[in-house]
Amino acid sequence: MRRKNLTPGKDTARQPAKTRESRLLSPHAAALNSPTTHAAALLAGKQTADQREENADLRQATAELRQVTADLRQATADLRQESADRRQEAADQSEDAAQAKVQPGAITEAHLREANERLVVATIRAHTMTEAAENASAEMSYMAQHDFLTGLPNRALLRERLAQSIALGQRHGKRVALMYLDLDHFKHINDSLGHAVGDQLLQSAATRLQACLSRRSDTVSRQGGDEFVVLLAEVEAVQDAAVTAEKLLTVMAAPHLIGAHRLHVTLSIGISLYPDDGQDAETMIKNADTAMYHAKKNGRGTYRMFTSDMNEHAVARRSGEESLHQALEQHGLVLHYQPKVNLQTGAITGAEALVRLRQGDQPLVYPSTFVNVAENCGLIVPLGKWVLSEACRQTAEWLQAGLDIGQIAVNVSAVEFHGAGFLAGVRAVLDDTGLAPCRLELEMTESGLMQDTAPTSEILRGLKTLGVQIAIDDFGTGYSSLSYLRSFPIDTLKIDQSFVKDIDDGSEEKAIVSAIIAMGKSLKLHVIAEGIETPQQLAFLQAHHCAEGQGYYFNRPLPAEKFAALLKTT
Ligand SMILES: Nc1nc2c(ncn2[C@@H]2O[C@@H]3COP(=O)(O)O[C@H]4[C@@H](O)[C@H](n5cnc6c(=O)[nH]c(N)nc65)O[C@@H]4COP(=O)(O)O[C@H]3[C@H]2O)c(=O)[nH]1
Incomplete structure (x- = not known):
């Protein structure tokens, strides 16, 4: 499959806690708005300053918890020792027993109270930190499944949803359509007007594609570069996919207003269908890609349904x-x-x-x-x-x-x-x-x-x-x-x-x-x-x-x- 090279954003900046929370509450929307840089850094496995600080707090809380537990263990051991001593003393010196009972008992109670307070504080802090860690991990897993630039599902999530749709299609005897989309001459726009304009064009294209699909079960994903994949999970007739492809072509053709530029961009679309053109996710993606290649070859700005003879060309290619x-x-x-x-x-x-x-x-x-x-x-x-x-x-x-x-x-x-x-x-x-x-x-x-x-x-x-x-x-x-x-x-x-x-x-x-x-x-x-x-x-x-x-x-x-x-x- 063809891969294209686009440059992601730069390094992340530290963000206020409120922004982080709002991203966690609505990750999809937030990812569309959030700086691509933060996501890129997270996805690259780098720790942001926030995370490092949270992790340090978490380590500190854990250390305190450990210390309190050790103190408690020590107090319990002391208590045991003292009560053994007391029993011994009581046996040996019954006349001193009252004094022996009062002194150690008073120390242990204060000790335990203090330890208990520290335990409560440490537990609350640990709980807070755990929540933050859980949120960060949810954000990371969201990022791992979505495209940092457009917020759309990425290649991995698309594959997962396609496999699910095929399984459902098999169970209910329904068709699934997969459309491989490529923006025509995008590289030229990217090279001549710069990556910032290219990125905004991709975001604009993503928004239009998403707006075109009405069913909840449909997915628009970004594969990378200027390639998108649309999954229509429930297709009654072959013609449905063609109708959607035509809709996508029309919607994309209207000019994109990016800064001072009025950009015209067309799409080439390749379509493969389950079960007609492929029984598994991999074959369907491959065949839609092949059909897309034929759409490009046939003048761009158009769509092609996969046919088996395309495969011979694809193998040669x-x-x-x-x-x-x-x-x-x-x-x-x-x-x-x-x-x-x-x-x-x-x-x-x-x-x-x-x-x-x-x-x-x-x-x-x-x-x-x-x-x-x-x-x-x-x-x-x-x-x-x-x-x-x-x-x-x-x-x-x-x-x-x-x-x-x-x-x-x-x-x-x-x-x-x-x-x-x-x-x-x-x-x-x-x-x-x-x-x-x-x-x-x-x-x-x-x-x-x-x-x-x-x-x-x-x-x-x-x-x-x-x-x-x-x-x-x-x-x-x-x-x-x-x-x-x-x-x-x-x-x-x-x-x-x-x-x-x-x-x-x-x-x-x-x-x-x-x-x-x-x-x-x-x-x-x-x-x-x-x-x-x-x-x-x-x-x-x-x-x-x-x-x-x-x-x-x-x-x-x-x-x-x-x-x-x-x-x-x-
Ligand atoms: N029938 C006939 N053919 C003749 C005759 N004299 C020369 N030719 C062939 O005509 C082609 C002339 O090159 P071209 O028009 O630039 O057409 C070239 C050129 O467009 C492209 N090409 C060749 N080398 C390169 C290259 O290094 N880079 C790029 N981008 N394209 C190349 O491939 C095309 C075909 O190249 P070749 O197969 O080498 O075919 C060459 C040459 O072998 C003749 O009397 N009769």
Whole structure:
């Protein structure tokens, strides 16, 4: 299952006793209002100052109690001894018996009275302390079952309630529905507007979800990050779950007013049903998560009911994630380099670095099968870092060895580009490898750049200030408006290979390709054609003065050593 990383609050502050009590009286409501920090500290097992003080008081009271008990024991022993002495004295000296009886009796009574008073005080204190300890422990156990940020039941409590609902469903022959919810593009909001806004958005989302559910038996829980799970404990028909999902989608879509921000956020929902899609809590959660993944893939802002064929995809996806993890940890990634060629002279002007995954003796795995997976599970960030630093390192090495590779182009996924610290990461790689920034070109797709135009523009300007070149990959396939070409500092347009492929037999494609070349020229942009495979395609591009190209006609992507050998021969 995907996990996302959000930062909880900071350290706790000491709170007045009244606040603590009110939280204990109404833990649920209080948790919604209470500082997340206190809860976080409690959950982390830290003792707050209050608890430490209460525990110290409790220890003090216990010590006093022990002392009083010891005193009482001593007094009783003294009493026994004295009465034995008295009996002895009475037997031995009957004339002194009266005096012997009065003296010890008077001392014992005072002693006992004092001890008794101390015992009462200590008992009252111990009782008070025990109550406080019990309250603290109730609070701790509440915290252990609820989410500190939203006050909703957490993963553990949800699991417990789901298991109960399944048991009841089994007994009464009823359906149970489980909905896995994920806020679309939440990470982006969190990264761009900060964690405080992100936290408030999550609280707002939690409140809306809760308000949507009318039955007491229903549960809304927060799984962590931007993931929520809704449990509908009594569902008559499959359609009921769909109706609720639609209600949740509508309610969430209204703007969230967070400080000065008006935030629009949508949900992706996956639904699994008991007994149709799973007989136990674990399977139901897994299948709802899988269905949610499909909702995301199908455009987000929608819901999907689980179907059994989704499982095959899920297995492939999970094994893809595992392979990627392994590849990243065990040096299983490798770069191939495809030459870029000057179409008039045939000279190599640069190369595009393309990543592959190595799995033992098996054939290399191509990026079309794992880049998507990496984007969805967050591994694209470490993967992209590795690609960038390896490509820059290798290029610097070639240049030092006297091989003029020209420019190296590296693909950047939108997730990486919009992630925190991308610009700083590029700067650090250039510093570490010593590669001159003008040697590096970053390729982004149109749709990736258009995801959020204001931050995009800022990052692009930062890259330009560094001296890095920017290329639009797959140009012509992504975005309908061309106005961004004026506002973004772009250097190169790469004509998508689908247009180049059909040059041979499609007049429309010819028109598109020649139009892109002409537009690039008038905007003073560099134009490269991708996927050149035939002499006819090359001839058309040359006739229309396309400056550069790459494709199987010249070379397939090559391992580093083969690419170096090619450079040496040209
Ligand atoms: N049919 C045909 N194909 C040709 C020809 N010439 C080159 N190609 C292939 O076309 C793709 C060009 O890369 P792309 O458009 O950036 O498309 C890339 C790029 O979007 C992505 N990718 C590759 N490496 C990386 C990477 O390191 N990071 C990221 N984020 N994406 C990458 O995966 C896509 C596919 O990469 P590859 O499988 O290596 O596929 C490469 C290349 O091998 C040709 O003449 N005919």
